[in-house]
Amino acid sequence: MNYRGTPYELHRNLSRAQSSIATQVRSEHNGLNSYLYRRKVPGVEAPSCQCGYRSQNVKHMIMACPRWAKGRGEILRKAENRSFKAMMNNPKDVARITQWILNEGKLEQFRLIGAIETVLKQRGEEKKLRQTRTLQWHV
Numbered sequence: 001m002n003y004r005g006t007p008y009e010l011h012r013n014l015s016r017a018q019s020s021i022a023t024q025v026r027s028e029h030n031g032l033n034s035y036l037y038r039r040k041v042p043g044v045e046a047p048s049c050q051c052g053y054r055s056q057n058v059k060h061m062i063m064a065c066p067r068w069a070k071g072r073g074e075i076l077r078k079a080e081n082r083s084f085k086a087m088m089n090n091p092k093d094v095a096r097i098t099q100w101i102l103n104e105g106k107l108e109q110f111r112l113i114g115a116i117e118t119v120l121k122q123r124g125e126e127k128k129l130r131q132t133r134t135l136q137w138h139v
Contacts, residue, residue, distance in 0.1 A: 010091050017113040018098035024107070025058050025097070026088055031107050032056045059084045061106070062097060071100050 010026075011019045024030040033056035037047040049056035051067050061068050062075075063084050076082055079093050087093040101107055102117065 010089075010094050013091065014095055014098060017102055017110055017117075018095065021098040021101050021107065021110060022094050025062075025101075026094075028058055030058065031109055032058065032061065062087075068104070068106060071104060075100055 028035060033044055034047040036044040047055050049065060051065050053060055075096050078096060079087050080090055102110055
């Protein structure tokens with residue numbers, strides 16, 4: 001899939017974790033079965049999703065998977081354009097999608113940072129939360 005826009009435009013207002021998720025989501029190099037199966041990761045027997053769909057890929061997970069339904073409606077309602085490609089090229093949509101993935105623990109490798117952000121919010125430790133979200137861009 002071809003994307004437009006520069007990485008800086010898409011990543012400049014994201015936390016480090018969100019930026020990593022955005023890169024993995026947009027490149028399709030992530031912890032979902034379609035990628036893991038292509039890479040011949042031991043234990044991944046098929047590219048299919050646990051919901052029964054033939055391919056557990058990013059587009060399916062964000063746009064259609066019943067297992068990821070919680071919160072999807074809000075993301076789609078706020079999207080300027082509901083096409084997957086358009087959302088992946090819109091900085092505001094990318095920010096909403098990556099935060100949703102963090103909040104819901106949708107990608108295993110990012111569950112810890114999502115849990116840390118939740119605890120810091122509950123404790124009211126805004127300074128520490130901002131530190132976890134800081135992303136320095138050197139242009």
